[in-house]
Amino acid sequence: MPKGIGWRIGLIGIFVLLSFLYLTPTLVSKLPSWWSVLPKDKIHLGLDLQGGTHLVLEVDTQKAVEGTLDIVATDLEDTLTGKNLHFKRISRTGSDKVTVVLYEKGTADAVQKLLKDKYPTYELSPPHDEGGFVALSLRVNEKDAQDRKDKAVQQALETIRNRIDQFGVSEPIIQREGINHIVVQLPGIKDPQRAIELIGRTARLEFKMVREDVSPSAVTIPDDAEVMKEKTADAATGAVSEVPYVLQKKSLITGDLLTDAQVRIDSQFNQPYVAIEFNSLGAKLFDQVTAANVGKRFAIVLDNNIYSAPVIRERISGGSAQISGNFTEKTASDLAIVLRAGALPAPVKIIQNVTVGPSLGQDSINKGLMAGLIGVVLVVVFMAIYYKLSGMVANMGMVLNVIYLMGALAAMGATLTLPGIAAIVLLIGMSVDSNVLIFERIREELKLGKSPKAALDAGYDKAFLTIMDSHITTLITAAVLFQFGTGPVKGFAVSLSLGVIINLFTSLIGTKVTFDLFLHKGTAKKLSI
Amino acid sequence: MELLGKTTIDFIGKRNISFVISSIIAILGIVGIIQIARGAANMGIDFSGGTSMQLKFAKPMAMADARTALHKHGIARVDLQEIKEGNKLLIKIDKNAGAAVGKSADAVKASFTSEFADNPFVVESTTEIGPSIGDKLRKDTLVAVAISLLGIILYIAWRFDFKFGIGATVATIHDCLAMFAVFYLFNKEINLLFITAVLTIAGYSLTDTVVVFDRIRENLHKNLKGAMQTIFNNSINEVLSRTIVTSLTVFLAAASLFLFGGEVIHDFSLALLIGVLVGTYSSIFVASPIVVLLENRALARQGEKA
Numbered sequence: 001m002p003k004g005i006g007w008r009i010g011l012i013g014i015f016v017l018l019s020f021l022y023l024t025p026t027l028v029s030k031l032p033s034w035w036s037v038l039p040k041d042k043i044h045l046g047l048d049l050q051g052g053t054h055l056v057l058e059v060d061t062q063k064a065v066e067g068t069l070d071i072v073a074t075d076l077e078d079t080l081t082g083k084n085l086h087f088k089r090i091s092r093t094g095s096d097k098v099t100v101v102l103y104e105k106g107t108a109d110a111v112q113k114l115l116k117d118k119y120p121t122y123e124l125s126p127p128h129d130e131g132g133f134v135a136l137s138l139r140v141n142e143k144d145a146q147d148r149k150d151k152a153v154q155q156a157l158e159t160i161r162n163r164i165d166q167f168g169v170s171e172p173i174i175q176r177e178g179i180n181h182i183v184v185q186l187p188g189i190k191d192p193q194r195a196i197e198l199i200g201r202t203a204r205l206e207f208k209m210v211r212e213d214v215s216p217s218a219v220t221i222p223d224d225a226e227v228m229k230e231k232t233a234d235a236a237t238g239a240v241s242e243v244p245y246v247l248q249k250k251s252l253i254t255g256d257l258l259t260d261a262q263v264r265i266d267s268q269f270n271q272p273y274v275a276i277e278f279n280s281l282g283a284k285l286f287d288q289v290t291a292a293n294v295g296k297r298f299a300i301v302l303d304n305n306i307y308s309a310p311v312i313r314e315r316i317s318g319g320s321a322q323i324s325g326n327f328t329e330k331t332a333s334d335l336a337i338v339l340r341a342g343a344l345p346a347p348v349k350i351i352q353n354v355t356v357g358p359s360l361g362q363d364s365i366n367k368g369l370m371a372g373l374i375g376v377v378l379v380v381v382f383m384a385i386y387y388k389l390s391g392m393v394a395n396m397g398m399v400l401n402v403i404y405l406m407g408a409l410a411a412m413g414a415t416l417t418l419p420g421i422a423a424i425v426l427l428i429g430m431s432v433d434s435n436v437l438i439f440e441r442i443r444e445e446l447k448l449g450k451s452p453k454a455a456l457d458a459g460y461d462k463a464f465l466t467i468m469d470s471h472i473t474t475l476i477t478a479a480v481l482f483q484f485g486t487g488p489v490k491g492f493a494v495s496l497s498l499g500v501i502i503n504l505f506t507s508l509i510g511t512k513v514t515f516d517l518f519l520h521k522g523t524a525k526k527l528s529i
Numbered sequence: 530m531e532l533l534g535k536t537t538i539d540f541i542g543k544r545n546i547s548f549v550i551s552s553i554i555a556i557l558g559i560v561g562i563i564q565i566a567r568g569a570a571n572m573g574i575d576f577s578g579g580t581s582m583q584l585k586f587a588k589p590m591a592m593a594d595a596r597t598a599l600h601k602h603g604i605a606r607v608d609l610q611e612i613k614e615g616n617k618l619l620i621k622i623d624k625n626a627g628a629a630v631g632k633s634a635d636a637v638k639a640s641f642t643s644e645f646a647d648n649p650f651v652v653e654s655t656t657e658i659g660p661s662i663g664d665k666l667r668k669d670t671l672v673a674v675a676i677s678l679l680g681i682i683l684y685i686a687w688r689f690d691f692k693f694g695i696g697a698t699v700a701t702i703h704d705c706l707a708m709f710a711v712f713y714l715f716n717k718e719i720n721l722l723f724i725t726a727v728l729t730i731a732g733y734s735l736t737d738t739v740v741v742f743d744r745i746r747e748n749l750h751k752n753l754k755g756a757m758q759t760i761f762n763n764s765i766n767e768v769l770s771r772t773i774v775t776s777l778t779v780f781l782a783a784a785s786l787f788l789f790g791g792e793v794i795h796d797f798s799l800a801l802l803i804g805v806l807v808g809t810y811s812s813i814f815v816a817s818p819i820v821v822l823l824e825n826r827a828l829a830r831q832g833e834k835a
Contacts, residue, residue, distance in 0.1 A: 425786050440770060443531075478732065480728065
């Protein structure tokens with residue numbers, strides 16, 4: 001055997017073996033138990049092939065900053081009241097600052113000192129006059145605001161992941177993209193609308209006192225109160241009725257003090273409700289609030305909608321409560337999920353939603369595979385007729401290409417999309433190109449009267465640079481496609497660039513070794529080309 | 530088997546004809562791109578934002594009836610397209626017609642459910658894209674196209690010579706423009722898959738051009754004195770059978786995608802088919818003649834100086 005053939009054949013064999021090793025999980029539906037150490041990753045099918053939902057969410061990060069400032073304002077209220085410093089108003093003004101309005105200059109100095117100590121990273125404005133009162137404002141600095149925004153996206157990502165885990169979707173993809181976008185992919189879900197609602201819900205739970213001294217229809221509502229509505233749908237007619245309430249703006253307890261939420265069924269009315277458990281701080285607050293307000297109403301508010309506004313009949317200790325409303329089993333369980341997973345730190349907006357039904361997905365796979373198969377057959381037949389036996393060698397190279405490519409896709413855990421299949425089909429056409437280049441050269445050399453062996457070597461030699469050039473130019477575009485593409489386009493770029501690299505190997509080593517094997521003695525009289 | 534024996538076609542000599550044809554194609558392509566930039570072309574919702582749905586009905590559904598039903602429910606600006614196979618209807622709604630992402634799809638479902646109670650349907654796919662994503666994609670795409678063209682020019686200029694770089698780039702741009710021209714003329718949808726096809730063809734057409742250039746360079750080294758036009762013509766003729774064979778195999782593969790790949794990639798494979806044809810043409814009739822033109826001009830200038 002000529003020098004260098006052994007290791008080349010070995011390499012080809014090893015790659016084939018590896019490809020099949022990686023492909024096994026995809027091809028075999030149930031792996032034997034001893035497979036445990038071997039690769040288990042399948043080729044993932046893109047949403048366009050198996051159906052499912054692809055969402056891009058935009059996190060309203062500005063709202064997260066505002067939320068933080070609201071907390072600062074509440075905290076300041078408590079601190080100043082605790083220290084007996086009288087103030088007229090403390091509130092968030094605009095999107096980036098909290099303003100404290102005080103009655104007199106004396107308190108202003110004390111407050112100024114306190115603010116400096118308590119919030120050293122904020123920018124404190126000098127006291128200024130506001131309608132005869134002294135005002136101070138705390139402005140959040142750019143860096144902290146950015147930081148808060150960044151954290152809000154991180155938190156939102158975690159919360160959404162929790163929700164989806166509890167909703168039960170296998171192999172979801174949840175990742176951050178860019179500054180404030182989150183990409184969520186839910187393959188194979190049956191009820192996309194429900195999932196979308198679950199993911200998109202802010203789920204900010206608040207307990208607020210009802211102000212029964214103010215009528216909801218009053219023209220002027222006090223500064224510290226607001227009107228919200230309780231919506232109830234009639235089970236029989238489906239008609240929605242709205243009852244407005246005036247609520248205290250400040251929430252007494254919020255959802256972040258929960259430890260658990262579960263769906264229970266009311267034995268009396270056979271109605272589902274959500275039972276919630278508070279943590280120790282929440283339980284203490286709940287105990288205090290109910291003790292102090294027996295006989296009054298308080299409202300359970302989720303995302304600015306009142307779920308229920310029961311009258312507090314007695315002090316409730318022990319840290320459990322229940323949210324009842326017009327629930328179905330599904331809505332109650334979704335509410336329990338969002339309460340357990342926690343609120344989003346800022347509202348999210350769905351800016352892209354691509355949903356593919358499972359039937360279309362299956363249809364696409366079938367058609368893609370069919371097109372691929374026909375493409376392969378056409379090319380194989382053409383090559384066999386045009387280049388005879390040498391054409392069959394090129395065809396063998398093409399088959400190797402496809403096997404390697406599938407193996408590589410499986411090994412990388414890449415996602416196969418419809419354009420990905422298209423790229424593979426296109427590659428089938430292009431993969432024989434290297435061989436065409438070589439074969440045409442060989443024919444030229446043969447015409448010059450060279451022996452088959454010499455013509456073969458010259459053909460490969462002369463075509464080498466051209467093959468390199470042509471592959472690199474394709475790689476350049478594939479790399480750019482990969483860089484900017486999302487979803488299906490990325491899948492296309494991955495298949496294309498892997499294919500190009502693999503093709504370089506099969507055309508320069510795979511097919512060459514076959515020829516070398518047959519021509520190494522240099523005695524062959526004729527080359528079937 | 531051989532398709533062609535030895536050929537001696539004077540490709541470069543026909544450059545005046547090919548330049549006229551190519552100029553027309555290029556102008557059409559530029560018009561198409563301008564229309565796209567103005568939003569006057571058939572933009573996919575990838576770029577313009579909006580909602581697109583594919584519904585599969587139990588019974589055949591007339592487009593006119595569907596349109597009336599949608600109009601009745603307040604969806605005024607809608608694009609309908611029928612897919613012959615399997616009673617399918619493709620519905621495209623402009624971003625300005627609906628409110629937030631998610632609302633248009635529900636409205637469409639509701640109106641069909643109430644108007645055609647006896648013709649049940651399933652939603653096969655829904656795509657909703659907010660306007661901000663559309664803008665981002667459009668920008669990203671422009672950057673991507675620019676970067677890949679730049680990369681290609683640099684590579685060719687490095688491997689060959691600046692004049693070849695220009696020739697290859699012009700040919701590549703020519704092919705992209707041709708694809709835009711055809712899609713614009715036939716009012717096909719310009720979407721992300723189309724752009725993917727354009728970039729793929731840019732790579733493919735370049736491969737074709739590079740193969741020709743490689744041979745030209747080789748022959749230039751062998752024969753320093755010969756007339757530029759002869760060397761170029763010989764080189765193109767020498768690789769002609771390769772060019773045709775490769776184009777044929779890629780064409781066969783793309784054609785099977787076009788014919789059997791299903792509606793989702795129908796337009797994508799159409800773009801590939803056009804691209805393969807134009808790419809083959811341009812590597813012969815556009816890239817090399819331009820290099821000859823530039824070389825001759827450079828020689829003439831040298832002659833003046835001497």
